[in-house]
Amino acid sequence: MSQGGSAPPGLAAAGSREVSMTIPVAPEMEIVATAQAAALGEYLAMSRDKIDEVKLALVEACINAFEHANCRDEQLHLTFRLGKEGKEREWLEVEVLDRGRGFNHAAVEAPSPEKTFSSHRKRGWGLQIIKSLMDDVDITSGEWGTRIVMRKYK
Amino acid sequence: MSQGGSAPPGLAAAGSREVSMTIPVAPEMEIVATAQAAALGEYLAMSRDKIDEVKLALVEACINAFEHANCRDEQLHLTFRLGKEGKEREWLEVEVLDRGRGFNHAAVEAPSPEKTFSSHRKRGWGLQIIKSLMDDVDITSGEWGTRIVMRKYK
């Protein structure tokens, strides 16, 4: 990397561009997880603002799992992948997997500022923020738990 | 944690104080790994200098696996554990596991500045640095690979 170029030759050579980790379901662990996202974003020389967006999306996904999933194994499984689309468009993908109770993603009511400001219920923004900050988001959920895969292009 | 106290209540409550991760065997991935050590050290409010010592020890252990282990799975398995001895002495433990060819740790010749300065072979300091910077170091190695567990007290 000393040339500061875009493609990390080491990783490509090793044929593997994936870092996975398991964190306990516990308060503030989401911040420990963001350190990894930041390190990989910096590895790609992604801008600080884009790294911040990935970090916040990851925080929201972790908090959802902490709050709603009721994970059987008390753990969150994170996978970070680095990739490239065509010649130039590098990306960082973050997967958050919980072995919790799952939910019906299609049935979640979309939030709006109007509803937020007129009612007592101010929550319900996590998924919306994730979708707004990341370039691609894919959510699958079932009895086995929930997997959210989100990608950010450099 | 907003009280800035020492014991992370969240983790203790969750009964789990362990973060594990898998990184590819590739140049500079050791730096990505140090981000995790730093985040957990900060979680314990460990001093910056001690965190630097853990980071360098982790770097040396990763580089050894990258250079010498010839890992079958092209991956390094890291586990970070937070713990407490008695009432006060918190620690951060880092385990680096490779599924490589292993080595006979007892047969490794200890380096010395004299040898380093009088010969062409300047390498051979990694394990020595690890032992000097960490409070406890345990190395086990065999045909299955190598595991190094190193602990730093806060």
Next chain:
Amino acid sequence: MSETCKVSSERRGDVAILWTDGYINNQGGEEIAREAYSHLDQGVRALVLNLEKTRIVNSIGISILIEVLEKVMDRKGVLAFCGLTPTIDKTFRIMGLAQYAEIFPTQDEALKKVAAQTA
């Protein structure tokens, strides 16, 4: 841990400035709310929240900031933000906070505008 939010504040006449330092989650948000309400109870009419030392505000933190904003508006007061990173700014806009509170690049601009409004 290092990222956890610290809140400090200072009263200048009718205005109170609050500075945050670190990650704003539920605890950080509640810390800010406590500090803000204590100023409102003491007669402050305008609050300037300077977030220049914060890089992450999660959605729970923002929902608490929205509650603070509502309480300030109930009392016909003013709440202004400054020092937002582009990501925090974006999130505030998504959640509508930017529709009801004013956002300024710098603390000086925020103070000037807020002083004019409460004069």
Next chain:
Amino acid sequence: MSETCKVSSERRGDVAILWTDGYINNQGGEEIAREAYSHLDQGVRALVLNLEKTRIVNSIGISILIEVLEKVMDRKGVLAFCGLTPTIDKTFRIMGLAQYAEIFPTQDEALKKVAAQTA
């Protein structure tokens, strides 16, 4: 990546100052060696290596610095370090670099001492 070492330098009379920024591994070490040798080839007799923007030097990086030190000593020159974090200082002492090179807290102190030695 962001942590990878950048090296810059400046010649002041007989002395060259080298500044590093970031992680010093084999590549970073070789970068420093290249820069150092080019100054030596141009007649510089003393080198001051300022590491204040580096927080990690791995053992391979240090082994390259030891080679640089040997080359400087072969030519009866001087190599001094400054701006070391406590961890880097400790590692330099373990590996014996501190026995053969001088270590100073600040660049000014290093320059003063080195100027006296080459005068």
